Each structure stands twice: as structure tokens, then as C-alpha cells.
Amino acid sequence: MATVDVTVRGGGVFGLSVAWECARRGARVRLIETTRIGAGASGGVVGALAPHVPEQWNAKKQFQFESLVMAGDFWGGVTEAGGAQTGFARVGRLQPLADAAAAALAEGRVAGAAEHWQGQGIWRVAPVAEFGVLAPVSPTGLVVHDTLSARANPRLLGPALVAAIRAKGGEIVIGEGPDEGAVVWATGIDGLGALSAAFGKQVGNGVKGQAAILGFDAGTVPQVFADGLLIVPHANGTVAVGSTAEKRYDAPDTTDEQLDAVLARARALCPDLADAPVLERWAGVRPRAATMAPVLGAWPGRTGHYVANGGFKIGFGMAPKVAEVMADLLLEGRDAIPAGFRVEDCV
Ligand SMILES: Cc1cc2nc3c(=O)[nH]c(=O)nc-3n(C[C@H](O)[C@H](O)[C@H](O)COP(=O)(O)OP(=O)(O)OC[C@H]3O[C@@H](n4cnc5c(N)ncnc54)[C@H](O)[C@@H]3O)c2cc1C
Known part of the structure; x- marks a missing residue:
């Protein structure tokens, strides 16, 4: 039994x-x-x-x-x-808009969010100047701000x-x-x-990813997403940064210069992170069907x-x-x- x-x-x-x-x-x-x-x-x-x-x-x-x-x-x-x-x-999410075409595309998605998100969150185009700590650099001065994203x-x-x-x-x-x-x-x-x-x-197969934890207390502010780069403020005074996406890899759990490149992009995107210390480097393999x-x-x-x-x-x-x-x-x-x-x- x-x-x-x-x-x-x-x-x-x-x-x-x-x-x-x-x-x-x-x-x-x-x-x-x-x-x-x-x-x-x-x-x-x-x-x-x-x-x-x-x-x-x-x-x-x-x-x-x-x-x-x-x-x-x-x-x-x-x-x-x-x-x-x-x-x-x-916490929501900010996505910088690179040029006028990206801004127009983002504006075009406002109606889609209103229809598909059923009032549970909004998607809007907003001036990046509305946001403070961890606000990303945006060539147009605009970001997509959505309120559905969480962490x-x-x-x-x-x-x-x-x-x-x-x-x-x-x-x-x-x-x-x-x-x-x-x-x-x-x-x-x-x-x-x-x-x-x-x-x-x-x-299916595995897709390796490398990510890092930075010591930076951003408070409760939106996460940032740009060109596959994620910057996620956590409640414990850290900000997570990721990730690489590697279909070919030798070791599943090692980090290398690809993570250095991710970190450099993150610091350029969010200048507040310029001097934030790296507390941990981590790698793992995503199960992808x-x-x-x-x-x-x-x-x-x-x-x-x-x-x-x-x-x-x-x-x-x-x-x-x-x-x-x-x-x-x-x-x-x-x-x-x-x-x-x-x-x-x-x-
Ligand atoms: C760098 C990176 C960043 C990511 N960022 C995000 C993100 O921001 N947001 C998001 O939503 N997702 C993210 N993901 C994806 C997310 O981590 C995975 O989709 C998720 O963790 C998969 O969970 P799982 O439980 O299916 O697998 P796993 O976490 O891999 O768990 C499988 C477990 O099964 C155990 N196991 C294996 N064989 C046996 C057995 N025979 N008996 C018992 N136990 C066994 C293993 O030891 C393991 O602990 C990220 C992944 C990576 C690598």
C-alpha cells in the first residue's frame, strides 16, 4: 500500500x-x-x-x-x-527604445497589451526621466514600461x-x-x-547560461531588459545580471569572459551599476525542449x-x-x- x-x-x-x-x-x-x-x-x-x-x-x-x-x-x-x-x-520592467522605429513599434503594442493582458498590467511608452535608480540609458530618451513583470x-x-x-x-x-x-x-x-x-x-537539450550577482541596493524599482540582457533588482540589496545563452559548452557550471562581456554591457546600460562589486558568478544549464x-x-x-x-x-x-x-x-x-x-x- x-x-x-x-x-x-x-x-x-x-x-x-x-x-x-x-x-x-x-x-x-x-x-x-x-x-x-x-x-x-x-x-x-x-x-x-x-x-x-x-x-x-x-x-x-x-x-x-x-x-x-x-x-x-x-x-x-x-x-x-x-x-x-x-x-x-x-516591480515592473523598463526596456530602452533605440530609435524612432522601435518607439513606433512599442506604441503599436499598447493596444495589444490592453486586449491580451485583461487589465492585469499595462504596457506604455514613457520618458526614461520618469524613473530614478537603475534607469537605463536610452538613445531616444524613451522606454517601454510594463507593470505586469515581476521578480x-x-x-x-x-x-x-x-x-x-x-x-x-x-x-x-x-x-x-x-x-x-x-x-x-x-x-x-x-x-x-x-x-x-x-x-x-x-x-530537447541544454542551453548554458552565465549570470552574476552585484552588490547594489536599488530599492523596489523596475527591472531592466535590453537585447537579451536582464538586470533584476532584488530585495536583499543585490542586483542580478544575466545571461549568456550557449548551445555549445564544455563545462556546465563554469563562468568565463562571456560573463565579463555581459557585465560590461549591464554597467553601460545602467550606469548606477558602474562600481557595484561582483558578489557571485554563476552558471547553469536551462532545460530546453x-x-x-x-x-x-x-x-x-x-x-x-x-x-x-x-x-x-x-x-x-x-x-x-x-x-x-x-x-x-x-x-x-x-x-x-x-x-x-x-x-x-x-x-
Ligand atoms: C543563467 C540562467 C538564467 C535564468 N534566468 C531566468 C529568469 O530570469 N526567469 C525565469 O523564469 N527563468 C530563468 N531561467 C530558467 C530557469 O532557471 C529554468 O527554466 C528552471 O530553473 C528549470 O527548473 P526545473 O525544475 O525544470 O529544472 P532544474 O532546476 O534543473 O531541476 C532539476 C532537478 O532534478 C534533479 N534530478 C535529476 N535527476 C534526478 C532523479 N533521477 N531523481 C531526482 N532528482 C533528479 C537535479 O539534481 C535538479 O535539481 C534561467 C536559467 C539560467 C541557466
Whole structure:
């Protein structure tokens, strides 16, 4: 007789969030992490929770939008249950506009945000002079300011989720333990490798990223995004800067001159960071599915086994919604996984 209803494998943000949501709904849960909580991509530093551009709307954008909207309640519930902070705040985001064409494009997206964001956040073009600390250099003097973007501290999310799961009676096993009940494979890059081996095709691969933590107390101000560069102020007197995106790499966890280049760009973009000391350099590998979308749902042909993977560059942002749809499926048999996000779509 199984002593738990759900076993989740993987102590990253996907596994922990699924385990938490199941425990919150009353299921008996065991989470098994072979190495340590946050051993994979979730042990990183950046933690931007940001929406896609509000145009050419599709299922992936809607899923991420819903996840962003529910993030405040989700992370608030985690803190309420376990007592540990997550660093979540809806700080918004600034994107400098390089020229008149970029400004016109950005103005054109105001209506898209009004339609697709359903009043949950705004997208507007504003003078950068409206903003203070950490405001980016903008050639036009204009920025896109959105109020939907948020941030959370990746270093706090894992411990906060562990505390919340335990508070609901869930078990956390570091090392090995028995798989009982429904088994969810939220095993990141290793899990994409296991799916590839099982189905004899490349289900996904890893994309390495390097990022850093700077010592700079920006207060509660918007994060900054420009040309793939993210600058995220956190509540603990630090600012995270990232990231590289490397399809080819020798070592998964080393940093090099590519991170130096990212840091130089960040200091040029946000002159407030010019003298901020580097407190930590970090690298990890993002689990990227070949579809570029999350990989969720039942493991085809393996009864009782499920997958929650493919967080790629936005895993922290999507975790609340991933947890919701996986718990719906595991506990209620209700399949609300969007088309294109299923394991079958990748294998
Ligand atoms: C540099 C960088 C910056 C990023 N910035 C952001 C950002 O700003 N915003 C955002 O939303 N996302 C960001 N991401 C992406 C995000 O980190 C990932 O999408 C997310 O962490 C993936 O979580 P996961 O739980 O699926 O995988 P992981 O965190 O990799 O967790 C998988 C876990 O499974 C464990 N495991 C493996 N095999 C087994 C097994 N057999 N049994 C038990 N456990 C096992 C591993 O040890 C690991 O701990 C970034 C990623 C990188 C690398």
C-alpha cells in the first residue's frame, strides 16, 4: 500500500512547485532530489518573471500570462504556509527604445497589451526621466514600461517551497527514496536526456547560461531588459545580471569572459551599476525542449508516470501555472495542458 499519493522527482522550481500545489490540495507528497535542492538551473540568480510581447497571441503566451497573474497569490501562499520569503514583488520592467522605429513599434503594442493582458498590467511608452535608480540609458530618451513583470529570488524559492511542502506534511528526500503513487519526473536537463533515450529522438537539450550577482541596493524599482540582457533588482540589496545563452559548452557550471562581456554591457546600460562589486558568478544549464515550450503531462506508454520539464528561459515565471495544470491532472484527472505542451508533442 503506497504511503504517498504523488512522488515528485527533482528539487528544482518545477518539481517543488508541483509538489507544493499537490500538498496544498491535500495530497500526500514525497519529493526526491538526488543531489540538493536547486542543484540544477533553479539554483541560479536572476529571477525575472516577465511576459512575452503582447501581440501574435498564442497558447504559450497565454499560459505564461496566466502564470504571471497568479504568481503573487502562489508565492504568497508558499510564504504563508512555510513562513519563508521568496523575494517576490511586481516591480515592473523598463526596456530602452533605440530609435524612432522601435518607439513606433512599442506604441503599436499598447493596444495589444490592453486586449491580451485583461487589465492585469499595462504596457506604455514613457520618458526614461520618469524613473530614478537603475534607469537605463536610452538613445531616444524613451522606454517601454510594463507593470505586469515581476521578480523573485531564485535562491529563496527552493527553501521557501521546501518549508511550505513540509508544513503541509510532505516529505523531502535528498538522495534516493521509493517511487510511490503517481511519479512526476521534473528532472530538468537529465529528464530531457531520459526522454530522448526512451523515445530514440532528441526531445530537447541544454542551453548554458552565465549570470552574476552585484552588490547594489536599488530599492523596489523596475527591472531592466535590453537585447537579451536582464538586470533584476532584488530585495536583499543585490542586483542580478544575466545571461549568456550557449548551445555549445564544455563545462556546465563554469563562468568565463562571456560573463565579463555581459557585465560590461549591464554597467553601460545602467550606469548606477558602474562600481557595484561582483558578489557571485554563476552558471547553469536551462532545460530546453525541441518545441521550445514546456513538456507536461503523462509519460506516453509508462502508466502512472508524468513529466514536468522544458522551463527553458522562463521556468520561474511558468512554475505557478505548471503546478496548477499538473495538480489538476494528477489529483483530479483534468487535463488542462495546452496543445503543443504535451510530452507527445516532443517524442
Ligand atoms: C543563467 C540562467 C538564467 C535564468 N534566468 C531566468 C529568469 O530570469 N526567469 C525565469 O523564469 N527563468 C530563468 N531561467 C530558467 C530557469 O532557471 C529554468 O527554466 C528552471 O530553473 C528549470 O527548473 P526545473 O525544475 O525544470 O529544472 P532544474 O532546476 O534543473 O531541476 C532539476 C532537478 O532534478 C534533479 N534530478 C535529476 N535527476 C534526478 C532523479 N533521477 N531523481 C531526482 N532528482 C533528479 C537535479 O539534481 C535538479 O535539481 C534561467 C536559467 C539560467 C541557466
